[in-house]
Amino acid sequence: MIQTADLKKSIDVYAIRKQFPVLSREVKGKPLVYFDNAATSQKPQAVVDELVNYYSNYNANIHRGIHTLAEEATLAYENTRDAVQQFIKAETREQIIFTRGTTEGINLVAYTWGRQNIRAGDEIIISTMEHHSNIVPWQILCEEKGAELKIIPINDNGELLIDKYEKLLNTKTKLVSIVHASNALGTVNPVKQIIDAAHKAGAVVLVDGAQSTVHLDIDVHEMDCDFFVFSSHKLYGPTGVGVLYGKKDLLESMPPFQGGGEMIKEVTFEKTTYNDLPYKYEAGTPNIADTIAFKTALDFIHQIGKEKIRRHEEELLIYSTAQLEQIPGLRIIGTAKEKVSVVSFIIEGLHPQDIGILLDNRGIAVRTGHHCAQPCMQCFGIPGTVRASFAVYNTKEEIDELIIGLQKAIKMLS
Ligand SMILES: Cc1ncc(COP(=O)(O)O)c(C=O)c1O
Numbered sequence: 422m423i424q425t426a427d428l429k430k431s432i433d434v435y436a437i438r439k440q441f442p443v444l445s446r447e448v449k450g451k452p453l454v455y456f457d458n459a460a461t462s463q464k465p466q467a468v469v470d471e472l473v474n475y476y477s478n479y480n481a482n483i484h485r486g487i488h489t490l491a492e493e494a495t496l497a498y499e500n501t502r503d504a505v506q507q508f509i510k511a512e513t514r515e516q517i518i519f520t521r522g523t524t525e526g527i528n529l530v531a532y533t534w535g536r537q538n539i540r541a542g543d544e545i546i547i548s549t550m551e552h553h554s555n556i557v558p559w560q561i562l563c564e565e566k567g568a569e570l571k572i573i574p575i576n577d578n579g580e581l582l583i584d585k586y587e588k589l590l591n592t593k594t595k596l597v598s599i600v601h602a603s604n605a606l607g608t609v610n611p612v613k614q615i616i617d618a619a620h621k622a623g624a625v626v627l628v629d630g631a632q633s634t635v636h637l638d639i640d641v642h643e644m645d646c647d648f649f650v651f652s653s654h655k656l657y658g659p660t661g662v663g664v665l666y667g668k669k670d671l672l673e674s675m676p677p678f679q680g681g682g683e684m685i686k687e688v689t690f691e692k693t694t695y696n697d698l699p700y701k702y703e704a705g706t707p708n709i710a711d712t713i714a715f716k717t718a719l720d721f722i723h724q725i726g727k728e729k730i731r732r733h734e735e736e737l738l739i740y741s742t743a744q745l746e747q748i749p750g751l752r753i754i755g756t757a758k759e760k761v762s763v764v765s766f767i768i769e770g771l772h773p774q775d776i777g778i779l780l781d782n783r784g785i786a787v788r789t790g791h792h793c794a795q796p797c798m799q800c801f802g803i804p805g806t807v808r809a810s811f812a813v814y815n816t817k818e819e820i821d822e823l824i825i826g827l828q829k830a831i832k833m834l835s
Pocket residue numbers: 459460521522523524525552554555600602603604629631632652
């Protein structure tokens with residue numbers, strides 16, 4: 422809860438909003454209310470400017486050139502690696518691998534570490550609340566290797582049953598791949614406890630940080646995870662860039678993901694030797710512009726301060742939950758004690774998609790459906806929810822608009 426004394430420390434949300442050009446547009450003749458931040462956040466002008474700056478002033482391929490533009494582009498690209506290292510408190514910069522996003526990071530681990538280490542009869546543990554991108558790569562791997570996928574159940578609040586998890590762990594468990602914060606429910610999982618228990622059982626742990634990295638302080642060293650993955654586009658940065666962090670010994674012992682330029686030391690027709698970390702996993706020309714602009718997004722977060730952002734979002738979560746609970750027939754799906762600023766709900770007798778369409782007519786962008794978490798929805802016995810997810814630039818006035826929009830939608834559809 423925000424205390425009065427802390428209000429002095431709170432953010433100037435209206436000044437922050439001015440940095441996001443899209444927030445001043447109208448949708449269907451109404452001011453945009455953007456509550457689809459868990460899908461992707463909006464981008465501040467500085468991020469857009471950096472993309473234009475790169476293409477206007479120093480567009481060049483990186484690492485290979487000795488000319489000025491190539492040096493400038495390489496420096497800017499590698500500066501983002503340093504910024505990411507600090508952002509998640511990784512031990513060294515070599516452990517930061519740039520990917521296309523969370524999905525590619527998980528697939529990279531499944532195709533490299535997974536194919537090297539998983540054998541018939543082994544077990545991989547995931548949870549009921551995983552995003553499809555943390556289910557399907559492991560299903561493919563299990564099918565190929567004859568391994569088995571084990572699922573941690575959840576309770577009615579959408580919290581993991583940790584005692585059941587601990588019972589699933591055994592000598593056959595080789596990997597635990599777990600979401601840090603659920604995109605469908607908002608639940609924040611006790612990853613440190615999960616990791617410690619997995620390590621005791623001799624298993625490696627991947628943490629899906631797609632939803633947590635923008636809201637929570639991430640310290641991969643303290644967390645002691647073996648792999649951590651996330652996407653820039655949920656952190657006010659561009660699409661098409663993500664990060665895989667890994668423990669150095671694992672990254673060094675894994676085979677490469679893709680073959681091609683940049684990931685090699687020397688190529689002959691007889692034998693190829695691979696590059697050092699992190700380049701061993703970055704074959705081909707990477708997404709240079711978006712990676713460079715990702716640092717600008719991280720700078721934006723630093724300038725405000727993660728603690729202040731978190732407090733603001735927590736205030737929005739508490740306020741929206743209280744307001745939504747007043748609506749007759751509305752049920753919040755995901756009522757865990759620890760949550761990020763995601764509220765998923767259903768309204769008795771109404772289809773989430775119909776609600777979403779009517780809200781869009783009032784300029785309010787929410788997400789409806791299964792949120793790429795179909796098994797989680799099945800567990801609650803529902804096809805999907807309406808999801809409002811909040812970012813640093815959202816306001817209580819916007820939540821009031823959502824409530825009015827929902828009341829009107831209920832009247833219209835009932
Ligand atoms: C929890 C979670 N994991 C993974 C992903 C996949 O992220 P991306 O589409 O950026 O690869 C998402 C995206 O919504 C997510 O919310």
